[in-house]
Amino acid sequence: MVCPLPCASLCMLSSFNIEQRHGSHISSKPISESPKTELFHKFNSPFELKQVHTLVIKTGMPISDLPLSRVASVCSLTPSFPYAQQIFQQVDQPETFIWNSCLRDFAESDSPFDAILLFYQMRRYNVLPDSFTCSFVLKACVRLQYLFHGRIIHAFVEKLGLQLNLVLLNVIVHLYASCGRINDAILLFDKMPQRDVVTWNTMITQLVKMGDIDSAYKMFVQMPDRNLRSWTAMIAGFVQCGKPKEAIALFTKMEEVGLKLNEVTVVAVLAACADVGALHLGRRIHDYSDKRGFTRNIHISNTLIDMYIKCGCLKAACDVFKNMKERTIVSWSAMIQGLAIHGKAKEALELFSEMICTGMKPNGVTFLGLLNACSHMGLINEGRSFFASMTKDYGIIPCIEHYGCMVDLLSRAGLLEEAHELIEQMPIKPNAAVWGALLGGCKVHKNIEMAEIAMRHLHELDPLNDGYYVVLSNIYSEAKKWEDAAKVRKMMRNRGLKKTIGWSSVTIGGTVHEFVAGDETHPQSKDIFKMWNHLLVYMRLKGYVPNTSVVLLDIEEEEKEKILFRHSEKLALVFGLINTPPGETIRICKNLRVCEDCHASFKLISSIVKREIVVRDRNRFHCFKDGYCSCKDYW
Structure with a gap:
């Protein structure tokens, strides 16, 4: 065996042995012992690799005893890439296979861009990529949403004749769709010589994320075979797009074909139950989750709390909360908000105090629950105190929703001038919800002048929301100003708006x-x-x-x-x-x-x-x- 760098290696070897004899930091064991020293397996630079390589040569060990994936790792993004290639050429394993192991590690690491850099390094030194190479680099591109580099890998797939590799094509479809190029994804999907359930699920999931629920459901219907992930993706999609009834109907069909829920499906169905108030089904899913041990999952317990709260079953929500062995800020915030909207303001504030005693730090959602509690029960001073405490005590900058809660609190209490002043002094531009809160207070307290001020802004911010026009018309009607009320209704007709039918x-x-x-x-x-x-x-x-x-x-x-x-x-x-x-x-x-x-x-x-x-x-x-x-x- 010939040492690629004999002089330098011998010098390093001498240094290596001297340091061993004198108890150096490199190793305290004699060289005669097993070569599986700490340095042998954990070298962190090309310099340390060369020391180990010298040891291998001197002791006559097989070069294959080197941890080759680590060789690839320390040399992959450095000028020592050719040095690693010289080592790989002396082992039986294909060079591409060894680099691929490094690509896989990079693609799954916290810095997936290193996989892309290594790919270009491999091409620079004429290492021929294979299907695994393309797969790992594409995975990195998907994680980073790097469409440009992904297109280059797609070109390599075509050039290498890998068009029939279903795994690769699935990843490319995922890349195009997740990067917002849904038409390119559909084009590739239509041209694929074969598809599997992964292909269909990828398209359905990405269409759902884009909000195109109709196209997603059309694909779902056309699927030749469906697995649990297919059903779950579609059920969750209906929930996300505001169609909980359709989600529950689809879940019923899923049960009919004999599929059992997993934890992801449970969360999706419980969310649908929360939206429509389907307590009967929610309780059945809860029983199922208990039997399967799913309620140990904090996310499922949090979703159960939300479901029971929105179904008006506060006691059941409290029971789930009390039985949780571990709670997150989501658990506490959901419970505080639930108590607030059920008129239990005192209990909500007490729960917040209990939460602080546990050492849990509140977030913006927690304060939304507290401010809602104060608003629903007219706790003006407490609301002001919490609003100030957000920044002063917890460093939380109020967002538009917090200002909306404060305007709602003040407006409900009849402090319309103060609410209007708060809006005018907001550091962020008030949205329609903020002005709508003021308008709602104007209706309660029959303040026409302030209502007209709020409506002028709402005309600009949300001109197609029929609810605001109806509120203003009602304010005029309650004041017996029938002509003004008629003008508002005429304005609605001119804009093509109809009053939302109560159901x-x-x-x-x-x-x-x-x-x-x-x-x-x-x-x-x-x-x-x-x-x-x-x-x-x-x-x-x-x-x-x-x-x-x-x-x-x-x-x-x-x-x-x-x-x-x-x-x-x-x-x-x-x-x-x-x-x-x-x-x-x-x-x-x-x-x-x-x-x-x-x-x-x-x-x-x-x-x-x-x-x-x-x-x-x-x-x-x-x-x-x-x-x-x-x-x-x-x-």
Whole structure:
């Protein structure tokens, strides 16, 4: 065996032996011992490699005893690349195979760009790439979203005749799609001579990320074979795109074909249950997760908390939280927010104090929950204190959502001038939600002048949101300014806007039943109206007087009452009373804010029928029990 650098190597060898004899830092063991010294396996530079190489030559060891992947690693991105090549040429393993092991390590490391640099180094010294080379470099390109370098590797795939390598083509499809070149991905997908489930799943996942749920579902339907990941990707996609009903329907089909949920599927289905208030299904998924041991997963426990909170089952959420062996800031923040929207402001603030005592540091989401708690219960001083504490005590810079909460807090409390001043002094440009919070306060406190100021900004920021026009029209109508109200409605028509139709849903036996305002087409309509009239008798005995002021139309009182009695939440409630056993809690979801008359009615009905009624409206939860509401009539 010939030493590539004999003079230098011999000098280093002499130094190596002298240092050993004198207890040097390099090694305290004599050279006669096994060559598997620390330096032999853990050299960190080409200089140290040459020392070890000299030892190998002097002792007559096979060159293959060197840790070749480490040789590749220390020489790959340095001028010593040719030196490593000389070593590799003396072993039986193919040189490309050894470099590929280094490429794989780089691609999976914290610096995947090193894999790309090594590839160019290999080409510079004429090392022929193979399918594994391309695969590892493409993986690095995907991680870094480097489309330019990925295209170069794609060209090598074509040049090397690897067009039939399905693994490579799948990675290239993933690269194009994840880099936003979905048309290129589709073009390659269509030209592929064969596809597997990975190919289809990649396209579906990337289309979902782009928000093209229709194209994703079209591909899902066309798939010749589906695995659990296919179903999960599509279910999660529907949830992410705001179609939880479709997600639940697809999950039902998945169960029919006999597939069992994994932890990712559980999270997706629970998120869908949270969005539509499907408590029955959510509980079933919870039971399944307990049996499979999934609830040890913090992410699943956090999702369960969110699901129970949004389904109006606060106690179950608290139980999950209490049983968690480990909690993250997400767990605490979710629970604080849940208590806040359920009218448990005091408990939310106490939980925050408990969290601080554990040493957990709050984040921006935590403070959103605290500010919401203060807003829903009118805790002005506490809200101001928390808002100031964010920056002063925790170094958290308030974002637009925090300012929105503060404006909402002040506006609800009637401090409209202070809320307006806060908006004017914001260090960031206020968005439509901030001005909308002020407009909402103007409606509560019937301040037309401030409402018009807010609306001028909303015209510019969110001109197609029908809700703001409706609020302004209602403010005018409540003030009997019918002409101004008519102008606002005319403006809506000119802009092609229609008032969002109110709907409410109630789940009976796992089936969701929806009602719209004024609906008389339901199969049980006659029974619903008969039951309502029956309840009305008892309600009037308890002092109920229809609040027709919420019907903002210039019509006769009798017509107003008819409209009032056909509100969607009333229809959903009576349907629930008819179709559930006595004593069972009725849970209703409403897409708009519950009106004052329905709120007063539900308090009375809860005491008449001895039932708990939970209503989730656009802003919060109302828990009616024994004639009282959890919001304490402040909402």
